[in-house]
Amino acid sequence: MLAAAVDGLLESGLSGLSDGDVVEMMRELERSLRRAEAVSHRLVVESVERSIPSSLGCNSPRKLLIDVLRISGADASARVTAARELGVWHTLAGDPMAPVFPETAAAQRDGDIGTDHARAIARVMRKIPHAVGNEAVADAEAVLARLARTGTPEDVEQAGHRLLAYLNPDGNLGDDRDRKRRRGISIGRQDTELMSRISGELDPVARAMLDPILAKWARPGMNNPDDPGSPTGDGEDPALDRDMLAAAAARDTRTAAQRNHDAFSALFRALLESGVLGRHRGLPATVIVTMTLEQLEEAVGGLATTATGGLLPIADALALAEDAHPVLALFDHAGRPLHLGRRRRLASADQRLALIAADGGCTRPGCAAPPSLCAVHHVTDWHKGGRTDVDGLALVCDACHAQVNDSATGWATRSAPAHSTHAGRTEWIPPPHIDRTRTPRINHRHHPGELIERARRSRSAPVTHSPPAGAADHAAPGWAGRAAGPPRGADSGGGE
Structure with a gap:
């Protein structure tokens, strides 16, 4: 047959x-x-x-x-x-x-x-x-x-x-002696084409400091030596011409590895020209680390999460925090930040920090983009009456943000209703060609703990209907900080 x-x-x-x-x-x-x-x-x-x-x-x-x-x-x-x-x-x-x-x-x-x-x-x-x-x-x-x-x-x-x-936060990670033994960067001799091979391994702290630098200096369109119209320096500089950057990004055909290389080259140049080497022995780190109160109190064991999606041993995270400016974000039982709303179009620094801790990365189902690659998105469009309050904002990477629009193939976003399990979280409604039922979906990728709890609940109390993976649950009461609303289209200008 x-x-x-x-x-x-x-x-x-x-x-x-x-x-x-x-x-x-x-x-x-x-x-x-x-x-x-x-x-x-x-x-x-x-x-x-x-x-x-x-x-x-x-x-x-x-x-x-x-x-x-x-x-x-x-x-x-x-x-x-x-x-x-x-x-x-x-x-x-x-x-x-x-x-x-x-x-x-x-x-x-x-x-x-x-x-x-x-x-x-x-x-x-x-x-x-x-x-x-x-x-x-x-x-x-x-x-x-x-x-x-x-x-x-x-x-x-x-x-x-x-x-x-x-x-298994403490398993198979090695100890400080192992990481110190393995750390190192090797720079080979120049070959016949005068190129030098770099290889090695970074310890967790070095990686945590490098990621936010590359997120700004190696973004598409920035520091491209083959493009005279490419902006140089920091991709988040307020004085940067955003239209110029967008045009340069559209012309950028470099691979991620090539962009990283060009970012290093630009960083080296800026470092030498700044004169900072005469006053400091290293670069200051700007690292956002999320950990639980229990981890902070115990100060040992487990892993913290960086805004770039990396994992950092708690001891190393606390060592980084010794010279940092701590920010305490308070959450309710549903895991949503409170009392950080701002009534303005662009999200504030406090709101972005709260979203980094709450969303953990891009909210589109299946996307693993870390917060460092995300903009702040209005769940309900700004030009459709959306609020710039933290309970009406979400992290979305550039690629996923482009897919939110009112076309027949576009995704839509809304806040989960108050009666749902993940009330207040950002729901994504897929277009018909992906899901004919257009069932709302939640991204669990940055919240492994809730996936474990969900699996345990389903094992202990079987249900008659199982929504698709990533779909929003509508079975239990939860936090109702975000008002539920109909699917919305793309936010044309609310991101940062």
């Missing part, structure tokens, strides 16, 4: 399909191929439980797949591993056993995730230390599977790093 269906698709013409039909056919074909992978797992399980490999003279299921399907050894090993983790095996009495990763297996059977998603989840799960309890492991797998249903494999990998840090 499957072969006949494929024959029919191969012989069918596509020219008569509308654009929407082409997109829908791509989506449904991908879903069917993903579900077919689940059938492949069943066949591997069946062959092993029947001892087919040994009966055919093969010393392993992997060898059977290589001989019968003529696939590579690496592919065969990956398929056997996937069947072991996602397949339904049986006891000697014939009773079915749950898959090792049950939520991942269910997502693949539904066609919501593919092989790469499943492998990304498995890679993260294998890194969880044995000391973590079984319930926490199960919750982590459920969280990753839920994220995978609407994200990419790369999204799962990045979310997995944050999840591992949340589950």
Whole structure:
């Protein structure tokens, strides 16, 4: 039946399909191929439980797949591993056993995730230390599977790093002696083209200080030596011509690595011309670090989060804070900042600090952009009556901000209603070609703790309806600081 269906698709013409039909056919074909992978797992399980490999003279299921399907050894090993983790095996009495990763297996059977998603989840799960309890492991797998249903494999990998840090903040990080031993930057000799190779490793403090510098000096359009119209210096300079920067960014074809290189070159030049080397031995650090009150009181163990999306050991974060200006942001039980509203069009520095602590990064579902790459977005447009109060603002990176508009393909934003689980958080409403139901979604990527709690609640109290991964919950009361409203379009000028 499957072969006949494929024959029919191969012989069918596509020219008569509308654009929407082409997109829908791509989506449904991908879903069917993903579900077919689940059938492949069943066949591997069946062959092993029947001892087919040994009966055919093969010393392993992997060898059977290589001989019968003529696939590579690496592919065969990956398929056997996937069947072991996602397949339904049986006891000697014939009773079915749950898959090792049950939520991942269910997502693949539904066609919501593919092989790469499943492998990304498995890679993260294998890194969880044995000391973590079984319930926490199960919750982590459920969280990753839920994220995978609407994200990419790369999204799962990045979310997995944050999840591992949340589950085991003190594990596998090494100690100060290890970091001091590994730190170093090597500059090679000039080659025949007079280029010098740089390699090495930065410790957490050096990385935390470098990220905000690159976020300003290496942004697209800035410090481009091949573009005479490219602005130089700091990309956040108030005197900078924003139109000139936008035009230069549109012409900028450099890679991220090339922009980083040019930023270093511009920084070196500015440093030498400033004369600062005659008065100081280093650059001052401007690092925004978020930590809990418990971490601050204990002063040891765990990880703090930087505004650039990095992770920093608490001891190092406190060492950085010795010469810093501390800012205390108070939160209610729902995790939203209070009493920082400003009635003006552009967000204040206090509001931006509060949003960094509250949102943790771009609020668009699936986006991992840190606060340093985000602007302040009016959830309800400024020109549509939106307020510049902290409960009406959200962090959004430039790429995601461009997708918020009133067109047929644009996203919309609103504040979650007061009766929802994540009341007050920014909901994103996808366009119809992504989700025909236009179900509002919340970005959990920067809040791994709430994902764990959500998974635990779902395990202890099963529900009859499960919204798509990232979708907003509307089942429990919560903070009602933001007024719910209809979906809004793009904020044409409210960002910073």
